[in-house]
Amino acid sequence: MLRLNNTFDKKYFKIELIFFVLYFYVFRFLTDFEYNFWERKKSGISFFEVEYNLLYGTSALIAYWIFYQIIRRYLISKRLFILIAHILLFLVFYSIYLKATSYLFAHLDFLSEEMRKSALRQFNFKSIGYSLAYVLREFFSISFLAYFIHVDKQNEQVKLLKEQQLISELTYLKAQLQPHFFFNTLNNIYGLALKRDENTAPLVAKLAEMMRYILYKADEKLVSLKDEITFIQNYVEVENIRYRSAINIKFDAQGIDDNSKISPLLLLPFIENAFKHGIEEEEKEGFVNIIICKTEEELTLEVNNSIAKNKEKTGGIGLVNVKKRLEILYPEKHKLEIQNDEKIYQVSLTLEMK
Structure with missing residues (x-):
């Protein structure tokens, strides 16, 4: 202070x-x-x-x-x-x-x-x-200056306090997201290890690469969109190793450039949700389709996934947190639509790029 x-x-x-x-x-x-x-x-x-x-x-x-x-x-x-x-x-x-x-x-x-x-x-x-008239003129002018600066200073202090509060809340939300992500991924490794699967080592390597990204990038305010997409691609590859040919997984990224920035780990919960709460229990008919498209002014994320039979609930702490982060980071600059017809779960997110 x-x-x-x-x-x-x-x-x-x-x-x-x-x-x-x-x-x-x-x-x-x-x-x-x-x-x-x-x-x-x-x-x-x-x-x-x-x-x-x-x-x-x-x-x-x-x-x-x-x-x-x-x-x-x-x-x-x-x-x-x-x-x-x-x-x-x-x-x-x-x-x-x-x-x-x-x-x-x-x-x-x-x-x-x-x-x-x-x-x-x-x-x-x-x-x-x-002259009393001149003195009063000076009095009122200087009093106005003092009052203006007082009000402006109060507004600046309130603004900074709000920013600090938002930063604290974002830090808290990220702190919740990261253990949640690693917990899910370690579960995947544990399942493969029990089966003595040959893909366990590549999965660990991919996880190490993702951990490096989270450790060094997750605390930054903005990161390269290209790096964020690479991180997501690694995550999808991890899921590909896990499910292999049992599930139809498609990932496509278009228009990604070197200059665009995005808040780190903002898109991951939507994609993680598709695997964790959508097809985790499927054995042969499930699918996940992911499309990320960048234009000059907008970034669009489309995620479609099948819903496993007898799956009563979709979504988790990661999805709840990312909605809060969107409200904080992109107020009135994002559009999120989620549809669930009990067979297909669809997420459509549009961001106005900063």
Whole structure:
């Protein structure tokens, strides 16, 4: 949280600095320029006006920067009575401050004579030293800046907290998915090992390759779509080794390029679900058809699988988790359709690619 606050402070200090420079320097020069152009019928501003605006703009900037710190501290915290007391004190000291700066400017020998005379007149002028109308203008402008930054900072903090919450939830969902995936795959290896099947070693090799992908890629926010498809292809090959010719398995990937990115392990649960909950109990008539198609703007996944007889339920923790991940990662940017007619289970997923 300290790091976030430091980031916010740096960002908003730049905004504050730009505001004060514009307000107390640029606008003063523009006002004089406009007055000279329209009223005096001359372009540009004199050396005296430049000198005057720089000196009194700097003195006003320093005073109102202090006032701005008061606004930030008490207005935002809704301590109004303390704020009003500080404003009254500021008005008193601001009058003294303006007289003191005018006296100082009147006695600085390196300033122009016209500037020193003007400062002396302001020092000797029998008044509080400022216009209440102008002071109120400054008050409202600076108060608006303080309130704007306060609201924007709160919105940024809420946004970051939401992002952190989403990251934590995604991490949790991935943590659930990975043990679930390995549990299913190890079951496959265990079944082949009991049969002393010659395909056990190739299956272990494929699993090792998939484990390497999960260990090094699963924690990344986005991975190469090409790598993700290769991982899925390895998974399908593992299932091919397991079922061999008993089940009709088809896998086709089209339009996969090297530049597209996708959240890791996002497509796997749909494919894993087709094998785990669709044809696991089939012996000779089951099928799984997988088509992944990438266009310029969309990625489409189509999975069709037969449903084993007497299979009462399809879907599992992986499918539940991936639906949650889709809601988090692709809000209003995905379309998921699932159909089940008790004989064929169909999944159609369309993603707007990031």
